Amino acid sequence: KNIHDTCSQFGAAHRWGPGENETGMNRLALTDADKAVRDWFVKEAKGLGCEVEVDDMGNIWAIRGGVSDSRPTQDGSGKRLPPVIMGSHLDTQPRGGRYDGVLGVMAGLEALRVLKERDIKTWRPVGVVCWTNEEGARFPVSMVSSGVWAGEIPLGKAHSLKEVAGQEGKTMMEELERIGYLGDKKCSYEEMPMAAHFELHIEQGPVLEAKGKKVGVVRGSQAYKWFTVEVVGKEAHTGTTPYAQRADAFMAANSMIHYARWTGEEQDVLVSVGVFQVFPGSVNTIPGRVKFSLDIRSSSTDKLAQFVERHLRPKFDSIAKNVGANSQPCSVTWQEDTNSPAQLFDEGCCQAVKVSALSVLAAECQGNMEKAVGLVKYNMVSGAGHDSVHTAKRCPTSMIFVPSKGGLSHHPEEFTSEEDCVRGAQVLLESVLRFDRE
Amino acid sequence: KNIHDTCSQFGAAHRWGPGENETGMNRLALTDADKAVRDWFVKEAKGLGCEVEVDDMGNIWAIRGGVSDSRPTQDGSGKRLPPVIMGSHLDTQPRGGRYDGVLGVMAGLEALRVLKERDIKTWRPVGVVCWTNEEGARFPVSMVSSGVWAGEIPLGKAHSLKEVAGQEGKTMMEELERIGYLGDKKCSYEEMPMAAHFELHIEQGPVLEAKGKKVGVVRGSQAYKWFTVEVVGKEAHTGTTPYAQRADAFMAANSMIHYARWTGEEQDVLVSVGVFQVFPGSVNTIPGRVKFSLDIRSSSTDKLAQFVERHLRPKFDSIAKNVGANSQPCSVTWQEDTNSPAQLFDEGCCQAVKVSALSVLAAECQGNMEKAVGLVKYNMVSGAGHDSVHTAKRCPTSMIFVPSKGGLSHHPEEFTSEEDCVRGAQVLLESVLRFDRE
Ligand SMILES: NC(=O)NCCC(=O)O
Ligand SMILES: NC(=O)NCCC(=O)O
Numbered sequence: 001k002n003i004h005d006t007c008s009q010f011g012a013a014h015r016w017g018p019g020e021n022e023t024g025m026n027r028l029a030l031t032d033a034d035k036a037v038r039d040w041f042v043k044e045a046k047g048l049g050c051e052v053e054v055d056d057m058g059n060i061w062a063i064r065g066g067v068s069d070s071r072p073t074q075d076g077s078g079k080r081l082p083p084v085i086m087g088s089h090l091d092t093q094p095r096g097g098r099y100d101g102v103l104g105v106m107a108g109l110e111a112l113r114v115l116k117e118r119d120i121k122t123w124r125p126v127g128v129v130c131w132t133n134e135e136g137a138r139f140p141v142s143m144v145s146s147g148v149w150a151g152e153i154p155l156g157k158a159h160s161l162k163e164v165a166g167q168e169g170k171t172m173m174e175e176l177e178r179i180g181y182l183g184d185k186k187c188s189y190e191e192m193p194m195a196a197h198f199e200l201h202i203e204q205g206p207v208l209e210a211k212g213k214k215v216g217v218v219r220g221s222q223a224y225k226w227f228t229v230e231v232v233g234k235e236a237h238t239g240t241t242p243y244a245q246r247a248d249a250f251m252a253a254n255s256m257i258h259y260a261r262w263t264g265e266e267q268d269v270l271v272s273v274g275v276f277q278v279f280p281g282s283v284n285t286i287p288g289r290v291k292f293s294l295d296i297r298s299s300s301t302d303k304l305a306q307f308v309e310r311h312l313r314p315k316f317d318s319i320a321k322n323v324g325a326n327s328q329p330c331s332v333t334w335q336e337d338t339n340s341p342a343q344l345f346d347e348g349c350c351q352a353v354k355v356s357a358l359s360v361l362a363a364e365c366q367g368n369m370e371k372a373v374g375l376v377k378y379n380m381v382s383g384a385g386h387d388s389v390h391t392a393k394r395c396p397t398s399m400i401f402v403p404s405k406g407g408l409s410h411h412p413e414e415f416t417s418e419e420d421c422v423r424g425a426q427v428l429l430e431s432v433l434r435f436d437r438e
Numbered sequence: 439k440n441i442h443d444t445c446s447q448f449g450a451a452h453r454w455g456p457g458e459n460e461t462g463m464n465r466l467a468l469t470d471a472d473k474a475v476r477d478w479f480v481k482e483a484k485g486l487g488c489e490v491e492v493d494d495m496g497n498i499w500a501i502r503g504g505v506s507d508s509r510p511t512q513d514g515s516g517k518r519l520p521p522v523i524m525g526s527h528l529d530t531q532p533r534g535g536r537y538d539g540v541l542g543v544m545a546g547l548e549a550l551r552v553l554k555e556r557d558i559k560t561w562r563p564v565g566v567v568c569w570t571n572e573e574g575a576r577f578p579v580s581m582v583s584s585g586v587w588a589g590e591i592p593l594g595k596a597h598s599l600k601e602v603a604g605q606e607g608k609t610m611m612e613e614l615e616r617i618g619y620l621g622d623k624k625c626s627y628e629e630m631p632m633a634a635h636f637e638l639h640i641e642q643g644p645v646l647e648a649k650g651k652k653v654g655v656v657r658g659s660q661a662y663k664w665f666t667v668e669v670v671g672k673e674a675h676t677g678t679t680p681y682a683q684r685a686d687a688f689m690a691a692n693s694m695i696h697y698a699r700w701t702g703e704e705q706d707v708l709v710s711v712g713v714f715q716v717f718p719g720s721v722n723t724i725p726g727r728v729k730f731s732l733d734i735r736s737s738s739t740d741k742l743a744q745f746v747e748r749h750l751r752p753k754f755d756s757i758a759k760n761v762g763a764n765s766q767p768c769s770v771t772w773q774e775d776t777n778s779p780a781q782l783f784d785e786g787c788c789q790a791v792k793v794s795a796l797s798v799l800a801a802e803c804q805g806n807m808e809k810a811v812g813l814v815k816y817n818m819v820s821g822a823g824h825d826s827v828h829t830a831k832r833c834p835t836s837m838i839f840v841p842s843k844g845g846l847s848h849h850p851e852e853f854t855s856e857e858d859c860v861r862g863a864q865v866l867l868e869s870v871l872r873f874d875r876e
Contacts, residue, residue: 135722203678250711254692270680284531
């Protein structure tokens, strides 16, 4: 099966070995490489007999009709039943891997191919959705398009998001138009309802591998928030300005992050800074302005909020006021970019995934059910956010994890074996069929 | 007198007020704006009857002949006497002011104009030199061209310096060629000797203003070093990677700088970070690589070296090995970009400046010598580096400081009053004439 390598013609980058697939990816959302893979996806999906629609967030919906489409609906409205969807994303990190997101979409396409080749009829329509800018690596709100679909993020806010890099960044709207993926359907759970959303994804963490498990049933996700913090001081000469006369925005930010990181570790909260910009950026000018991202995660939504409100905000304010003994004050402002509370997935969907995983593994183990049971990990909590976190608010949702080598992700050497990918795809298809039957 | 505002047509930027001169400057070395002001300078100098030569570092030498040129030389070689030079620079910080460097060059031109208009003959030739890339803001070695002249920096190293911004930076050599200022003279104290080098400069610090002084006689400069430090860790997902499995290059760098800053303050060493780059620069990817500048200054060359070797290097190594309890190791490498030991200026030149300052001020104070004496500050030590620091190694050198409002420099609002500028120019010219006479 060509689940993952079909795709790497579009946006391969960061080669790390001689093998054909030994490169990472750089396919930021709505770039030319993203357009190319989207065009490819649309062509494939149409080739499999799907109807393809694009909504106003650029999400691509590829739907294969169900038997129920031609039956009168229960409520007599004539509307067809909402589809069961396999969703994930095709955008990557700037130095990302070949599996994150891509696997879920490719597995969905593969599932549609199997349905077609074996002429399997489903009751409901079944489809694949490619969500736009899941990573948030280009436009700094992750899962922004499923967020709009769920009614959690206003369309206008999403459309006007500016890309991270560059001062004169392009907006999502501009880039959607430029690559021709500003669709005419409304991105909303009311206009484009789903019966369920299943997402196959690599774990991106170390648990499955460490425990020798092959498939994870994901019960929910941890909470996280993203902020852009801006510290403003005053530019001055590094050689002639004594400490006491400095309002050094860089050193203020340095102390804030220092505090956040170590207090985070004490309190079991993950703190990361991935973007950090310094203005004007000259060796002998004390920075007058600094802008950085804060990515904060915790298993508990409340704990996360308390960490930010009770610890970080007051401490950042006091550091800004007085970076060092007697230095001049800076100011600090926060902007919340992403707020993703901890989310539980649907019990029924998790059950469908669990039974499907057991059935696939039991077949592999020639019916050795005990062995099969030992290969499944239940009740996993995702450390990363996924579009499923948003869909879970509006329709039954669950996820399937497969192992990541060394727990590594957001890195060109991210790796999941071919068998793990294929097995995940089988579990995905069975979960969809099982849900459809019930 | 139009000492400073003639120039702001080339590279004015960062407007901060409505007035004609209420903008800062962005005229990085060897940019189009720098070429434009150089062309203007060459035209002006030729208009004043100077010979203009450009050396292979792009330094522009504008020389007005002296009476001695037509006399047989003492050693019978027929070579003309080396000129007395007024030097400074026309490049600015990316968000710089209108006086830093520019004042010294404009005052030099003005001095040549006075010599011409009043038909004053000097014994030695007298001239102005515009040094290239003094700031080090674009190509990260400050005073690089006077360093080459003094034989302290190899020409090849200077030519191959890459600009700070951008991954695929242009080299000095490429940019010198592009703007047509790669001259054919050899930049060297042997080929282009000077009898003396006088530099008028704004203080860029708070001392003159605070003490109510009008002119400073600069006796020397403090020591400083610039480094580029690179920390390499491993990219990973911010949400799924526990602290213990991270090799977080950002947090390692953050801790290093935190240590450097606070230890620096304890030991009376100035530590600043003006450039900080994060790779790959995505909110939810733990940075795998970070590069930053360190600007470290102290009045003592030895103290500075000890601070770096005994404190920073070992501590940075130990932080890299273990950013936090049980996290994965990063690596750290240092590159020394600038090394400017503390420098004493020539006693005779300082004497010429002192006497000239007193004479100018005495005239202003209608002969009230006591008042004049109270307006001069002796034995100043420059916090910033200047081209004079390099020339002092090869010829008698001194500097003249005039006050900076609020001690502010490397900031668009840098300000020195017109009277202070004019007074400085007068002291400069008198110092040159005095040196020439003795
Ligand atoms: N799966 C994934 O990497 N999602 C991006 C959002 C996040 O940072 O958790
Ligand atoms: N005068 C001045 O700003 N020189 C630049 C070199 C330094 O950073 O001290």
